[in-house]
Amino acid sequence: MNRLPVAERREQLIEAALTVASRDGIEAATVRAVAAEAGVSLGVVHYCFQDKDELLRAMAHAITQQNLTSTLGALPEGAPVEAVVEGVIHALWHGLRDNRGAQLLSYELTTTALRHPELAQVAIEQYEGQWAAAEQALQLVEHASGITWAVPRAALARTVIAVVDGISLAWLVDGDDASALSALQGFGRYLASVAVPGEVVEEPVGADVPA
Secondary structure (H helix, E strand, O other), X not given: OOOOOHHHHHHHHHHHHHHHHHHHOHHHOOHHHHHXXXXXXXXXXXXXXXXXXXXXXXXXXXXXXXXXXXXXXXXXXXXXXXXXXXXXXXXXXXXXXXXHHHHHHHHHHHHHHHHXXXXXXXXXXXXXXXXXXXXXHHHHHHHHHOEEEOOOHHHHHHHHHHHHHHHHHHHHHHOOHHHHHHHHHHHHHHHHHOEEEOOOOOOOOOOOOOO
């Protein structure tokens, strides 16, 4: 077995866990199955992750990071907020459409955690990560368009996640691409409507999303 730094080995195991869970469901992502998928011994998995709870948290964090990366990209500086939000919405939609398994897995992680008290913290950290990612995206829109929001950014971030969750889940159920995209675009118009010209508060952009 090749010796890898712990950080690289953890990334390999997280990818293996996501592959197993996306293919066979979250319950199938046992430590043994992840080890087999990655081609390593059980001891390697236990060395990198204290238990399955820690592995599930890492999986939730990885999905959030992937969604954030696919959604943001390079935002056009100085463009009207409507154009910037529209670009973010289209990137979000393509990320969802092209990663159906990961989106379904995200919901499975949440419901599994809620059904098992010992995993409750996984769901909490999953949504804390999503809210933080949405807040980061909103802040980047501010900087790109030179606007502020008419409502507190943290509250708006929670609204973003709630709406996107609802649209995504409906799309997973009915597979109606046109309706899902139309709903996201309508929400994008709402976001643009609560943007107001103003001096952007200088805060760190791109901070790590909680794991």
